[in-house]
Amino acid sequence: MTSPKLDVDRLLLQPKTTIIVCCGSGGVGKTTTAASLGVRAAEHGRRVCVLTIDPARRLAQSLGLEELDNSPREIDGVGREGGALFAMMLDMKRTFDEIVQQHADADRAAQILENPFYQSMSSSFAGTQEYMAMEKLGQLHQEALETGHWDLVIVDTPPSRSALDFLDAPARLGSFLDGRLIRFLLAPARAGGKAYMKVFGGAFSLVTGALNRVLGAQLLNDIQTLVAGLDSVFGGFRERAERTYALLQDPGTAFVVVAAPEPDALREASFFVERLQRDEMPLAGLVLNRVHSTEAKDVSAARAEGAAEELDELGEHALTAALLRLHSDTMRRRDREHHLLGRFSGAHPSVAVATAPALAGDVHDVHGLQVMGDALAGA
Ligand SMILES: Nc1ncnc2c1ncn2[C@@H]1O[C@H](COP(=O)(O)OP(=O)(O)OP(=O)(O)O)[C@@H](O)[C@H]1O
Ligand SMILES: [Mg+2]
Numbered sequence: 001m002t003s004p005k006l007d008v009d010r011l012l013l014q015p016k017t018t019i020i021v022c023c024g025s026g027g028v029g030k031t032t033t034a035a036s037l038g039v040r041a042a043e044h045g046r047r048v049c050v051l052t053i054d055p056a057r058r059l060a061q062s063l064g065l066e067e068l069d070n071s072p073r074e075i076d077g078v079g080r081e082g083g084a085l086f087a088m089m090l091d092m093k094r095t096f097d098e099i100v101q102q103h104a105d106a107d108r109a110a111q112i113l114e115n116p117f118y119q120s121m122s123s124s125f126a127g128t129q130e131y132m133a134m135e136k137l138g139q140l141h142q143e144a145l146e147t148g149h150w151d152l153v154i155v156d157t158p159p160s161r162s163a164l165d166f167l168d169a170p171a172r173l174g175s176f177l178d179g180r181l182i183r184f185l186l187a188p189a190r191a192g193g194k195a196y197m198k199v200f201g202g203a204f205s206l207v208t209g210a211l212n213r214v215l216g217a218q219l220l221n222d223i224q225t226l227v228a229g230l231d232s233v234f235g236g237f238r239e240r241a242e243r244t245y246a247l248l249q250d251p252g253t254a255f256v257v258v259a260a261p262e263p264d265a266l267r268e269a270s271f272f273v274e275r276l277q278r279d280e281m282p283l284a285g286l287v288l289n290r291v292h293s294t295e296a297k298d299v300s301a302a303r304a305e306g307a308a309e310e311l312d313e314l315g316e317h318a319l320t321a322a323l324l325r326l327h328s329d330t331m332r333r334r335d336r337e338h339h340l341l342g343r344f345s346g347a348h349p350s351v352a353v354a355t356a357p358a359l360a361g362d363v364h365d366v367h368g369l370q371v372m373g374d375a376l377a378g379a
Contacts (some may be wrong), residue, residue, distance in 0.1 A: 008037070029287070031053065031054070032372060035063070036356075046152050050086070051087075051156060100113060104229070138243070162268060255281060261290065261337035266340055290358040
């Protein structure tokens with residue numbers, strides 16, 4: 001089973017593409033792929049903004065992203081033919097703070113920002129990073145429409161075990177903040193204590209009594225005031241998440257699923273592809289990253305191994321024997337990778353694929369990104 005080829009240049013260069021989302025499980029090369037696509041698009045005349053999330057330090061340095069200033073900076077010397085590259089690193093807490101500041105008056109914002117529960121939620125609540133990445137994507141897209149500084153936004157997604165977290169976490173955070181427990185905590189403030197108690201009788205005090213014991217009165221009070229504050233600030237987290245979700249379903253959006261040629265990563269990619277289809281989100285294709293290959297494809301693993309054994313028996317040419325074994329390993333790996341991709345393509349015959357080779361070192365500068373971009377485009 002061979003997959004259709006993902007035409008990376010077509011994807012990058014058609015003006016219709018305004019958002020590209022690079023998803024995939026942890027460590028497969030999402031950040032590297034997002035940055036490579038950004039460099040390539042900018043060198044072919046597009047004005048691109050790349051949103052990276054926790055890039056490796058050396059990559060961040062070479063892109064001039066050492067400061068987390070939460071807004072895109074232009075990278076010198078990258079764009080050609082009228083193209084330009086802007087890049088930024090997501091500062092999750094700051095993005096959250098900014099939303100609060102934008103939507104609340106100064107006093108209320110200050111109250112929320114100082115709340116101890118807010119402090120931990122904005123920097124560590126599961127799903128916050130995904131939510132803020134989506135939020136930032138929405139902002140950058142809006143900025144594109146308003147300022148014309150860029151016309152393509154490429155987003156990297158947070159490191160998580162499952163690629164699906166990117167799609168699920170915002171709704172999960174939204175439903176946590178909109179959810180039943182929170183409604184319950186909020187209810188006295190809304191209904192005006194007494195009226196509420198009349199309707200629900202002792203149930204509320206029973207629950208708050210229990211929470212009080214577990215959390216302590218002060219903490220519970222902090223949570224209640226925070227949630228009341230956030231609720232008025234956001235006017236419904238869930239609605240907000242739903243709006244960004246709609247942006248992801250726009251025909252101008254393209255998802256690129258990144259995977260390493262390994263069983264776990266490809267299984268995750270499969271789940272993700274199915275989910276995108278179910279949610280009617282536009283999938284551009286799969287990037288299979290860190291693929292192994294060799295120039296000496298005609299020498300099979302078995303033949304190389306056999307020759308190495310013969311040399312061993314002769315007690316000569318130890319170095320040649322070692323190289324033959326290396327070749328044999330590479331061939332086995334290559335065959336295994338082919339087999340895994342074949343299985344993926346069998347299950348998803350219409351999903352287009354682009355591959356990038358496993359490069360000798362890390363990809364940590366613009367040159368490395370160019371090499372990777374060339375490979376992805378099959379150039
Ligand atoms: N084709 C490649 N050849 C060699 N090294 C690569 C290749 N692709 C990525 N790398 C390296 O692998 C490491 C992980 O890549 P990257 O940070 O892009 O993965 P990620 O999916 O963003 O990870 P995380 O889930 O942690 O965010 C980096 O050091 C990167 O330089
Ligand atoms: Mg990353």
